[in-house]
Amino acid sequence: MSSSDEAIRSHVESHWEGIRERSPIYRFLFSDIVIFAATKGSVVARLKLADQHINSKGGLHGSVSAAIFDWIGGMAISSWDLRSSTGVSTDLHVTFVSSAKAGDEIEIEAKAEKVGGTLAFTRATIFKLVDGQRGPVVATGSHTKYVRI
Amino acid sequence: MSSSDEAIRSHVESHWEGIRERSPIYRFLFSDIVIFAATKGSVVARLKLADQHINSKGGLHGSVSAAIFDWIGGMAISSWDLRSSTGVSTDLHVTFVSSAKAGDEIEIEAKAEKVGGTLAFTRATIFKLVDGQRGPVVATGSHTKYVRI
Amino acid sequence: MSSSDEAIRSHVESHWEGIRERSPIYRFLFSDIVIFAATKGSVVARLKLADQHINSKGGLHGSVSAAIFDWIGGMAISSWDLRSSTGVSTDLHVTFVSSAKAGDEIEIEAKAEKVGGTLAFTRATIFKLVDGQRGPVVATGSHTKYVRI
Amino acid sequence: MSSSDEAIRSHVESHWEGIRERSPIYRFLFSDIVIFAATKGSVVARLKLADQHINSKGGLHGSVSAAIFDWIGGMAISSWDLRSSTGVSTDLHVTFVSSAKAGDEIEIEAKAEKVGGTLAFTRATIFKLVDGQRGPVVATGSHTKYVRI
Numbered sequence: 001m002s003s004s005d006e007a008i009r010s011h012v013e014s015h016w017e018g019i020r021e022r023s024p025i026y027r028f029l030f031s032d033i034v035i036f037a038a039t040k041g042s043v044v045a046r047l048k049l050a051d052q053h054i055n056s057k058g059g060l061h062g063s064v065s066a067a068i069f070d071w072i073g074g075m076a077i078s079s080w081d082l083r084s085s086t087g088v089s090t091d092l093h094v095t096f097v098s099s100a101k102a103g104d105e106i107e108i109e110a111k112a113e114k115v116g117g118t119l120a121f122t123r124a125t126i127f128k129l130v131d132g133q134r135g136p137v138v139a140t141g142s143h144t145k146y147v148r149i
Numbered sequence: 150m151s152s153s154d155e156a157i158r159s160h161v162e163s164h165w166e167g168i169r170e171r172s173p174i175y176r177f178l179f180s181d182i183v184i185f186a187a188t189k190g191s192v193v194a195r196l197k198l199a200d201q202h203i204n205s206k207g208g209l210h211g212s213v214s215a216a217i218f219d220w221i222g223g224m225a226i227s228s229w230d231l232r233s234s235t236g237v238s239t240d241l242h243v244t245f246v247s248s249a250k251a252g253d254e255i256e257i258e259a260k261a262e263k264v265g266g267t268l269a270f271t272r273a274t275i276f277k278l279v280d281g282q283r284g285p286v287v288a289t290g291s292h293t294k295y296v297r298i
Numbered sequence: 299m300s301s302s303d304e305a306i307r308s309h310v311e312s313h314w315e316g317i318r319e320r321s322p323i324y325r326f327l328f329s330d331i332v333i334f335a336a337t338k339g340s341v342v343a344r345l346k347l348a349d350q351h352i353n354s355k356g357g358l359h360g361s362v363s364a365a366i367f368d369w370i371g372g373m374a375i376s377s378w379d380l381r382s383s384t385g386v387s388t389d390l391h392v393t394f395v396s397s398a399k400a401g402d403e404i405e406i407e408a409k410a411e412k413v414g415g416t417l418a419f420t421r422a423t424i425f426k427l428v429d430g431q432r433g434p435v436v437a438t439g440s441h442t443k444y445v446r447i
Numbered sequence: 448m449s450s451s452d453e454a455i456r457s458h459v460e461s462h463w464e465g466i467r468e469r470s471p472i473y474r475f476l477f478s479d480i481v482i483f484a485a486t487k488g489s490v491v492a493r494l495k496l497a498d499q500h501i502n503s504k505g506g507l508h509g510s511v512s513a514a515i516f517d518w519i520g521g522m523a524i525s526s527w528d529l530r531s532s533t534g535v536s537t538d539l540h541v542t543f544v545s546s547a548k549a550g551d552e553i554e555i556e557a558k559a560e561k562v563g564g565t566l567a568f569t570r571a572t573i574f575k576l577v578d579g580q581r582g583p584v585v586a587t588g589s590h591t592k593y594v595r596i
Contacts, residue, residue: 022205056171066215089211091389240538320503354469364513387509
């Protein structure tokens, strides 16, 4: 990671800190999330799955996957140009590909396809980590936000 | 509501009780949700928005709307034939139409378009209640689940 | 249908005529579509399925369902306030519920949930007509458009 | 491309030839599409945009983008294990990021995230080619199919 990438990662982290305080659901779910890397328009995060992420069958809760895509879409937009306001959502789509369980660690990668004057478009993937490497795709998401200030 | 509809509402309520214990995110968000009515394939619920439902800008959190559609899709499937297992999600789509804030009451209506042997398809709408009546549409969702046992 | 509704239907029909000439795919697919009714924000159309609507298995082609939702979303926006420009699409979601075949007649109903200064949100349903009445849901769609001129 | 990849590309091409004859909308839109490369679960295609792909404003028609994602999702599934039946669609989501016009050449890349015994999940991206290289993202799509035979 270049020093410039480190500045981006640091900005995304600050942005997240600012939101965390005022977002109970994110605090409930993502207190232990780690922003692993960030470059312009792209963010990678890791999360160890614990009880609060699990559904009644013992797998990653679909609502949690949706929240992850909501969260990381905003982070990817904030990484675009170090902005602190990332707009409001218009559409969020989640496809559930496979499962993961408590104790598993997941890695999420998001990419802003475009951050325009009015709309921003992000996509992301949740991977299950296997021996520290990306294994099966758990879920994919796309997230459109209205970003005109 | 006919006595048969009351049996359906009662089943959905029991189904929800069973899931609630083993679903921390639903318990965090929906402890106060009220299942207002249920008929075959259709469920109406109400929720008074409180701090845990709100984003950093003071509006209904997008992740909470997504969780609502995840939750009520399963309830609508359970109302179809009083089943207790409602499958796993394959696709969840949310469109965010307008906002609502803490203190507002919302009404959610879900409808199972089809519950087949393999897949079930539900759609739902979140309305803001204004003077106890349905006002603006806050969000719409569609939810596909794999229901083969 | 009131005289005002007839004015809306007439506007939607003119809007469609204007687009048809400059939209080869719509002309290929929808030359025989009938705009059955229109009120503010709502349009109902009917289409008899023929060879050009069918996939290699003999059922309604998924791409045709997607085109139907694209088309009728714009029609519903045009019905909102008799506008002639209905914006550009940002997100289109289609859920395929059941099938229909050549010779079947389908009815499509679209509703604009909101037409704002920047974004418009529509939803629609394709029904198979059975003895002239709405039968099974064939597909459902949601369509978000950017409408700032 | 290895000889094995060439076998995959050849299979996808044959699969496409088989469908083309019985799919009027694909024939209308994709007669000139080129399957550029294929590996297990991944297909790249190119299309020069012509009149039949354009909307009334002169840009790539949203319904055509949707058809592209419908089409290439099936091709990616066929590349998975050289199967000739690629199932029926359950959900198709398209996000429209930017535009392209007649005369532009686009490249579409699709990836099957998973092809399971029951469901298959694909994602794809449409790029505009600029000097023969991938330029702006035009649209992104996700496509879920039911593949149990």
